[in-house]
Amino acid sequence: MRLIVHNMLTCNIKGVVNKFPLRIEAEKVIKKEVDFNPDFLRHMLAKIEWKALVDGARSMGYTELPDQLESEESYSFLKKFHHALLELHLEEGSLVCQETGRKFPVEKGVPNMLLHEDEV
Amino acid sequence: MKLKQLEGLLGDLQQFSNPKVDLEQYPTGPHIASRMLFTAENSYGDITDKVVADFGCGCGTLSAAAALLDAACVIGFDIDPQSLETATLNAEELEVEIDFVQCDITKLELKGRVVDTVVMNPPFGTRKKGADMEFLSAAMKVASRAVYSLHKTSTREHIKRAALRDFNAKTAEVICELRYDLPKLYKFHKRKEVDIAVDLWRFEPKQK
Numbered sequence: 001m002r003l004i005v006h007n008m009l010t011c012n013i014k015g016v017v018n019k020f021p022l023r024i025e026a027e028k029v030i031k032k033e034v035d036f037n038p039d040f041l042r043h044m045l046a047k048i049e050w051k052a053l054v055d056g057a058r059s060m061g062y063t064e065l066p067d068q069l070e071s072e073e074s075y076s077f078l079k080k081f082h083h084a085l086l087e088l089h090l091e092e093g094s095l096v097c098q099e100t101g102r103k104f105p106v107e108k109g110v111p112n113m114l115l116h117e118d119e120v
Numbered sequence: 121m122k123l124k125q126l127e128g129l130l131g132d133l134q135q136f137s138n139p140k141v142d143l144e145q146y147p148t149g150p151h152i153a154s155r156m157l158f159t160a161e162n163s164y165g166d167i168t169d170k171v172v173a174d175f176g177c178g179c180g181t182l183s184a185a186a187a188l189l190d191a192a193c194v195i196g197f198d199i200d201p202q203s204l205e206t207a208t209l210n211a212e213e214l215e216v217e218i219d220f221v222q223c224d225i226t227k228l229e230l231k232g233r234v235v236d237t238v239v240m241n242p243p244f245g246t247r248k249k250g251a252d253m254e255f256l257s258a259a260m261k262v263a264s265r266a267v268y269s270l271h272k273t274s275t276r277e278h279i280k281r282a283a284l285r286d287f288n289a290k291t292a293e294v295i296c297e298l299r300y301d302l303p304k305l306y307k308f309h310k311r312k313e314v315d316i317a318v319d320l321w322r323f324e325p326k327q328k
Contacts (some may be wrong), residue, residue, distance in 0.1 A: 004171070004193050005219045008230040020231050034217055040169050040192045047234050086193070110204055113223035120227065 001090045001111050003056045007048055009111065011097035011104075013119040018099040021052035024059035025103070028092035041078050044085065045069065057084040126188055127154035133210045135179050136203065143200060144243035144251070148181045148270075152298055156268060156320055157185035157239065159295060164322070166266045167191050170236035175225050175259055180207030180218060182239045187216035194218045195235070197225055226254045233264040233328070241270045253282060260287040260325050267325070273297055273317035283323050291324040 010019040054065045064080045094103040095111055102119075105112050130150035139145035161167035168190045174183040177196030186194045196218055198204050204220050211218040242255035252271055256279070259267040271279050276294065283289040300318045302309075 001221075002193075002219055004234065005195055005221065008232055008234050009221070010229045010231050012227055012229045019229070032217070037169065037192060044234075047232060049232065108205075108208065110208070110220045110222055112201075113221060113228065114199070115224070115227060 001106055001109055002086055003053055003060075003088060004044075004048075004085050005111075006056050006090075006095070007052055007085075009095065009113065011099070011102065012113070013097065013100060013102060013115060016097060016099050019097070021049065021056065021098075022095035022104065023098055024056050024090065024093060025096060026060050026090055026093040028090075029060045030089045030091055031087055032089060034086050036079065036082050038075075038078050041081055041085070042073060045073065045081070048085070053084060057088065060088045060090060062088055121188060123154055123158050126158060126185060127151060129188060129214065130154055130181055130185055133179060133181055133184060133213070134206050135181075136206070138202070140200060142247050144247050145178060145200070145203065146241075146302055147179065148241040149301065150181070152241075152270070152300060152318075152320075153181045153185050155296075155298070156270070157182065157189055159320070160237065160239065160266070160268050160322075161189050163295075164266065166237040166268070170265065171195075171234055173197065173235045173238045173259075173262060175238055175240040175255055176242050177207055177220070178203045178241075180210045180220075182241060183207065183218045184210055184214055184216060186239060187211070187218055188214065196220045197223055197228065199224050225258050228258060230262050235262050236265040238263040238267045238269075240268070244272055252279075256283065256323075257287050260289060260323060263323075263325055264327075265324070267321075267323040269321050269323070270298075270300070270318045271321060273319050276319055279319075279321065283321075287323075288326050289323045290326045291322075293322050294319045295322050296320050 135147040172186040172191040174196045183196040238259040243251040245252040283292040
């Protein structure tokens with residue numbers, strides 16, 4: 001699971017208000033390089049929840065992102081954004097609901113968001 | 121990438137080893153999948169450099185097609201862990217990057233408008249009544265640009281009405297009519313092969 005996906009996942013347990021973001025507990029993280037596409041990245045800057053991305057990246061061991069979005073979209077900033085958004089993979093770990101503490105397991109890179117019967 | 125090349129690559133993918141009839145698991149053949157995604161990109165620019173979600177991805181045929189047409193990010197969603205394993209293997213074979221999420225699409229809530237395009241070959245609703253509409257409703261909530269979906273031609277008027285009236289569609293067009301050839305997959309299938317008329321739809325959501 002990459003952070004671009006984490007940035008859209010919410011806790012859909014019935015009644016939960018604080019559904020986003022899910023906290024990441026990382027057990028195994030791998031890095032895979034992908035092509036740098038600055039136009040796409042600039043387009044994404046407007047859509048991404050920045051704090052969730054920064055916290056998520058930190059949980060996966062990457063601390064280079066600035067706390068605030070930079071107004072000047074320099075090359076070096078976009079490279080860090082690219083790396084955090086698209087090149088970090090959570091292979092094993094959990095996504096934790098901040099309100100209920102419920103853990104959604106991530107195995108072989110796939111988060112399991114299926115709810116139990118009493119959560120629906 | 122040329123259409124023929126895309127079709128060829130998709131034809132090599134592994135499909136369901138033990139399809140689950142209750143989930144209406146049928147492979148999306150390379151002929152339909154390649155044409156669907158090729159049209160989405162060449163006629164509408166909805167795939168290359170876009171974030172594409174595949175709802176009910178199964179073994180990942182549509183996801184793979186999107187990745188091969190250079191989507192910026194492809195995410196496959198499915199409820200079945202075995203299918204997702206096969207889909208993961210298929211992505212590795214093709215050396216494309218696809219993220220997968222295991223979930224019930226009808227219960228999924230995705231934040232924001234990160235997803236540009238949803239592509240899907242949803243269940244037709246022959247096992248769980250209304251499944252096709254549930255998938256369409258879910259897709260229309262998520263996509264910011266367009267939804268591409270296959271539905272039985274016999275449901276055409278019903279789909280159009282529901283999309284425009286209930287699912288926030290600005291437009292709902294049948295791009296083309298295809299023949300979906302289903303091989304005898306399940307024991308209850310009497311004929312060796314069956315040809316179903318399906319519509320390839322393109323829906324555009326109203327902007328929020």
